[in-house]
Amino acid sequence: WKDDIKIDQEAVAGYIGGEFAPNGGAHSGRDWGAFDIEKEVIGLCPTDCMKMDGGKLKIDNRECTRCMHCINVMPRALHVGDDRGCSMLVGAKAPILDGAQMGSLLVPFIKVEEPYDEIKEVIESIWDWWMEEGKNRERLGELIKRQGFQKLLEPTNIKAVAQHVQEPRHNPYIFWKEEEVEGGWTRDVDEFRKDHQR
Numbered sequence: 001w002k003d004d005i006k007i008d009q010e011a012v013a014g015y016i017g018g019e020f021a022p023n024g025g026a027h028s029g030r031d032w033g034a035f036d037i038e039k040e041v042i043g044l045c046p047t048d049c050m051k052m053d054g055g056k057l058k059i060d061n062r063e064c065t066r067c068m069h070c071i072n073v074m075p076r077a078l079h080v081g082d083d084r085g086c087s088m089l090v091g092a093k094a095p096i097l098d099g100a101q102m103g104s105l106l107v108p109f110i111k112v113e114e115p116y117d118e119i120k121e122v123i124e125s126i127w128d129w130w131m132e133e134g135k136n137r138e139r140l141g142e143l144i145k146r147q148g149f150q151k152l153l154e155p156t157n158i159k160a161v162a163q164h165v166q167e168p169r170h171n172p173y174i175f176w177k178e179e180e181v182e183g184g185w186t187r188d189v190d191e192f193r194k195d196h197q198r
Contacts, residue, residue, distance in 0.1 A: 002109050003081035004061040005070075011077035012037075012057045022073050041070050085111045088122060090152070091141035101141060104149060106156065108163040122156055129155040150175060 014020045015035055021028050022035050037057070042050045049063035050070065057077075059070075071078045088110060089103030110118055126140065129152065134143045144152055153160060178184050 001066070001081040001084045003083040005059055005064065005081060006079040007057055007059065008077050008079075009056050012074065013055070015074050015077055020074075020076050024072075024075055041073050044069055085109050086119075088119070090126065091139075091144045093139050093141035095142075103141070104144065105163055106152070106158060108161060122158075125156045126152070 011020065015022060016037055018034060022040060037052065042052065046067055046069075047063045047065055049060040051058050068080075071080065086109075087105060088107035090106045092101060092103035094100040107122060110122070112119070130140055130143060133147060133151075134140075138146075149164070150160070
């Protein structure tokens with residue numbers, strides 16, 4: 001989903017008050033103690049986008065990464081938004097020597113509506129690139145590994161976004177091209193120093 005998480009504040013109060021079992025009752029066989037929303041939900045949010053304010057749960061949806069932990073813990077209180085679609089991952093494979101490899105996120109969000117033209121355009125551009133550049137018996141994941149993820153972004157006309165990177169400096173496949181850099185690669189050091197003092 002792309003829009004805000006739906007919050008039922010009465011259900012949130014029900015979880016805090018012990019009326020509803022967290023995690024859909026999955027851990028009800030053991031005594032874990034009373035439900036603690038700060039410890040079990042807010043404190044485990046990877047982006048710290050949640051807080052309790054005046055007895056109500058507040059979520060900064062701009063910071064939410066949609067990990068769904070909060071929704072899994074409190075399914076009666078929190079629901080995904082209405083603007084729904086899918087994410088497209090590419091290049092997953094399970095070679096014998098390297099071991100299983102997860103796909104890389106190519107499209108963070110795309111609408112899933114008939115006749116599915118947007119999805120088909122992405123898939124067809126991937127096919128064209130793979131048929132043009134792939135070696136005999138080479139899978140898409142191997143082609144991406146050999147040529148780089150940026151080479152896949154070009155034929156699909158997808159701009160590099162933050163969601164393409166797992167963590168800073170972890171996925172070094174986005175590089176500047178000379179025509180994208182103002183003034184190109186060569187610079188006059190004296191001119192540069194006029195605007196950028198030491």
